[in-house]
Amino acid sequence: MSDAAAGNPAPPPPSPWERERPARPQTAPQRTPLSRERIVEAAFTVLDRQGLDGLSMRQVAAELGVTVSALYAYVSSKDDLLELMYTRLFDGFTMPAPDPERWREQIRDYAHAGRKRLLSHRDVARISMAHVPFTAELLPHVEGLLAIFRTAGLPDRIAAEAGDLISTYIDGFVLEEGMWQDRAAARPDDGDSSLARPDWREMAGEMQNYFASLPPADFPHLRALADVMVSDSSDERFDIGLEIILRGLASYLPDKAPDA
């Protein structure tokens, strides 16, 4: 560097004793200058590949080809990053204008969209469960839900609770769904042929065998329900639970009789 004044066009090869230059040029394409968005994106990549337990700041940094400490210039903590991921899930998600005639369908749509969102990335239900959607960006969603319930005619105290209730239901259901998937994926059965294929059908068979093995005198109802519990798909089970809640809410409507 000291002879730069000479201005010779061909730089000499690096002297053997000077520490090999960090080889910035390798990373030098300098993809993009790093940003909150890029960090969140990388975090989702790591999440899908390694799950929430494998999501570490170091892994995210590695995914970006960057050091850990660099992340902390854009994200104040891991919790901050998780919150960013959580709110990003709601991007492009708008609540419909409340239609009193169709409030049930509107809630059904909301629930289905919510479940789809939680299934869009691995372990996202666990992240969602750890957050209350009362940040500024998410308040419009809460407002939208309350709008549907209130204009449908539900009493205030019921409407106030209804939002929490179905949100909790969605999160809880998908969380449990994910736990079964993990359990199925972690079965030491077929060696490393586990191509991330949970093999739902085989799992169901094992469950059914297990239920059938229970002492009939002690577990009559569990045995009686084994068939239906195992034969219903996740989607069907989700809709059943959702419908129970909707019927409960409908029973508070002043006017019409709460029949299906």
Added chain:
Amino acid sequence: MSDAAAGNPAPPPPSPWERERPARPQTAPQRTPLSRERIVEAAFTVLDRQGLDGLSMRQVAAELGVTVSALYAYVSSKDDLLELMYTRLFDGFTMPAPDPERWREQIRDYAHAGRKRLLSHRDVARISMAHVPFTAELLPHVEGLLAIFRTAGLPDRIAAEAGDLISTYIDGFVLEEGMWQDRAAARPDDGDSSLARPDWREMAGEMQNYFASLPPADFPHLRALADVMVSDSSDERFDIGLEIILRGLASYLPDKAPDA
């Protein structure tokens, strides 16, 4: 140590250069020989003092005056310990014989007991949320729940889902409850005068102010419901949500009309 052959009755004072003997006699009262039960007990002590995030194997070991590695002779992993803690919550918890005339009260009792159990130790709802109650010790509880629903007359597919639904509701509600408490306790407001007193009333006031500060045009329903959301106690809110679910379930009973 090398002149032990002399056999002199009075042991010499410890030579200054040999590392002070670990002073086992200090710990030597040897309280009790360490066991799974004692480890779980200590874990709950640490949990109540430091929360789930502060619950580490090392802290549990310290609580028992013992090294970390000693724990692993009784507990195979931290997850194992957490599962032990989870199932211990159900100790002395028995399901009532199903009474078709009183199924609603029975479920209400179950829910209240469940919430009380989750509130009995800090952060326990988070532990509960991470477990499916399908271990051998807990199956009787599931069976008991299904028994109540089935003998009440609910269709099988509804009964099968009902257990999950109310369990998820209880866990989710208390989880959220705990998150608000944590948020209130972490408020940097009054310095270190935080004697673990969440000061619920003050928190509610802040919430109400926040809602009132929202632009009326964008958040009419949130503003309208601020009063009721904040004035209702946790117990009332819990009962409201529970009642919504119960009404929904009741709507599937074949015979009687599903009025309150």
Added chain:
DNA sequence: CTCACCCAAAGAACGCTGTTCATCAAGATA
């Protein structure tokens, strides 16, 4: 009484975590 054994616990170590800090190269500004 002495020796061998056994086993519960100790202690050190490994690789990982979230977070902070001093450093540094390169670009922009004066």
Added chain:
DNA sequence: TATCTTGATGAACAGCGTTCTTTGGGTGAG
């Protein structure tokens, strides 16, 4: 050309779950 800013680096710290080897005291056999 000299200074300042900026975005990233690499080392470090304390703590984590887990495993491995060592050890010391109590017990039973000869």
